Amino acid sequence: MQIAILGGTGDVGEGLALRWGYDTDHEVIVGSRDTERAREAASSYESKLAEHGRDVTIEGAKNPEAAAGADAVVAAVPAYHLTDTIKAVADKLDDAVLVTPAVGMQRDEDGFHYNPPSAGSVTALAAGAAPEDTTVVGAFHNLAAGRLADLDDDLEIDTLLVGDDDDAKATVADLADDIEGLRPLDAGGLANAPEIEGITPLLINVAQHNDGLHDLGVRFE
Amino acid sequence: MQIAILGGTGDVGEGLALRWGYDTDHEVIVGSRDTERAREAASSYESKLAEHGRDVTIEGAKNPEAAAGADAVVAAVPAYHLTDTIKAVADKLDDAVLVTPAVGMQRDEDGFHYNPPSAGSVTALAAGAAPEDTTVVGAFHNLAAGRLADLDDDLEIDTLLVGDDDDAKATVADLADDIEGLRPLDAGGLANAPEIEGITPLLINVAQHNDGLHDLGVRFE
Structure with missing residues (x-):
C-alpha cells in the first residue's frame, strides 16, 4: 500500500513513518510544503530505520506530489x-482514503482543554475541507508522538477510528493494526469524533499531575 | 471512614457500596430519597457481600440522614x-468531601455524545450547587457500573480525579485506591472535568462497535 504522510516532517508524521517503515512493507512518502524539508526528513527516517536493522526507502516530496497515487493520505x-x-492536495486524492489525526487544544492556567472548531470536531473540519467524493477517517488522535517515534517502545495502546464509510474505516484499521502494539478500535461515525479528540488534552493533564507518567496513551479494557 | 452514597440504590451506587464493603472497613451508608428503598438496597448489598464471605453492615437512610456525619458524600x-x-443535603455536609461521578450524555442516531450543562461540566454543576465551604472532587466518572458491582471482576482500570482542593482530592484518591484494581489518577482542577466526562459516552460507542468489548473502562499507559 502507498501511504502519503502530509506534514510528515512533524512529530506525529515522523512516528507514523517510522512505525510503518519498521513494521510493514508499505511504501511511505513524507510530504511537506517544502520539497527539501520533506527529503531531509525522509532521509533521516531511513537512517533511524537502518539503525534498527531495517533497510527501507522513504520518499520525500511536496504535499500534492506525495498525495498523488497514494492509497491513504494522512494529514x-x-x-x-x-x-x-x-485543499492543496484535493485534486490528487482520487480514490485515496484521507486520514485525519489532528486535534484542537487550548491551554489555560488549569491545564489543556479540548477546543473544537465550529464544525464540531477537527475530524469534521477535515471532512468538510475534503472533496465530496473523498472518504475521510479519523484515527491516530491520541498517540504520544515521542513514544510512537521510539521504536523500542512496545506501545500496547489503542487508537480509535471514526468514519462514515465502513470500507475506508476497515482500510485504516488495517494500517493501524499493522503497527505492532497498536490496537484499532471502531468508535462509530465521524459525529463521534469530539469525545476522541478530547482525550488528547486529558492525556497531557494526567501526565502533568502524576509522577512517573508521561507520553501517555490510552487502553480500553 | 464514613462514606454516604446518595442515590446509592442506583447502579453506580451499588457498585461503589459493594466494592468499599468488600475491600475496606469503611462504614458505608446507602442514601435514597426514600428510606425504605435505601434500607432494601443496603440489605441486598449486605447479602451479596455475605455471598462473597464478607460479613459487613451497610446502613440505609434518606439522603440527608445518610450525609449527616459522613466524611465523604458521593452524589x-x-x-x-x-x-x-x-441542595437536599447541603446543611448536613459539614466538613465532608462531596464526590461527584455524574456525567451528562445524549444519544442520537450516531451514538452517545457528551452533553455538558452550561456550567461547563456536570462536575462544575455539582460544585455550583454545593455550599461555598464544601470541597468538591470529581471522580468515578468512567466506571462501568455492572463491572464495578461484579466482585469477581478484577477491574484493572483507572479513575481520574479533579478538584481544586488538594487535601480533598487526596482523601478521594485514597478511597479510590482502597478499591482493589482501581487506580486513581490526578487530572488537575475542576476545570479539567469535561474531557473526563466525555470519555463515558465514548466507552459506550466503542463497546457498541467492537465485538467482545463491553462494560469498558479506561487505562492510561
Whole structure:
C-alpha cells in the first residue's frame, strides 16, 4: 500500500513513518510544503530505520506530489493547517482514503482543554475541507508522538477510528493494526469524533499531575 | 471512614457500596430519597457481600440522614437529579468531601455524545450547587457500573480525579485506591472535568462497535 504522510516532517508524521517503515512493507512518502524539508526528513527516517536493522526507502516530496497515487493520505498537520493542507492536495486524492489525526487544544492556567472548531470536531473540519467524493477517517488522535517515534517502545495502546464509510474505516484499521502494539478500535461515525479528540488534552493533564507518567496513551479494557 | 452514597440504590451506587464493603472497613451508608428503598438496597448489598464471605453492615437512610456525619458524600445520581440531591443535603455536609461521578450524555442516531450543562461540566454543576465551604472532587466518572458491582471482576482500570482542593482530592484518591484494581489518577482542577466526562459516552460507542468489548473502562499507559 502507498501511504502519503502530509506534514510528515512533524512529530506525529515522523512516528507514523517510522512505525510503518519498521513494521510493514508499505511504501511511505513524507510530504511537506517544502520539497527539501520533506527529503531531509525522509532521509533521516531511513537512517533511524537502518539503525534498527531495517533497510527501507522513504520518499520525500511536496504535499500534492506525495498525495498523488497514494492509497491513504494522512494529514498529520496541526489543526490550524488542516484545511489549507487538504485543499492543496484535493485534486490528487482520487480514490485515496484521507486520514485525519489532528486535534484542537487550548491551554489555560488549569491545564489543556479540548477546543473544537465550529464544525464540531477537527475530524469534521477535515471532512468538510475534503472533496465530496473523498472518504475521510479519523484515527491516530491520541498517540504520544515521542513514544510512537521510539521504536523500542512496545506501545500496547489503542487508537480509535471514526468514519462514515465502513470500507475506508476497515482500510485504516488495517494500517493501524499493522503497527505492532497498536490496537484499532471502531468508535462509530465521524459525529463521534469530539469525545476522541478530547482525550488528547486529558492525556497531557494526567501526565502533568502524576509522577512517573508521561507520553501517555490510552487502553480500553 | 464514613462514606454516604446518595442515590446509592442506583447502579453506580451499588457498585461503589459493594466494592468499599468488600475491600475496606469503611462504614458505608446507602442514601435514597426514600428510606425504605435505601434500607432494601443496603440489605441486598449486605447479602451479596455475605455471598462473597464478607460479613459487613451497610446502613440505609434518606439522603440527608445518610450525609449527616459522613466524611465523604458521593452524589451517585443522574446529572438531572444532581442539583436537587446536593441542595437536599447541603446543611448536613459539614466538613465532608462531596464526590461527584455524574456525567451528562445524549444519544442520537450516531451514538452517545457528551452533553455538558452550561456550567461547563456536570462536575462544575455539582460544585455550583454545593455550599461555598464544601470541597468538591470529581471522580468515578468512567466506571462501568455492572463491572464495578461484579466482585469477581478484577477491574484493572483507572479513575481520574479533579478538584481544586488538594487535601480533598487526596482523601478521594485514597478511597479510590482502597478499591482493589482501581487506580486513581490526578487530572488537575475542576476545570479539567469535561474531557473526563466525555470519555463515558465514548466507552459506550466503542463497546457498541467492537465485538467482545463491553462494560469498558479506561487505562492510561
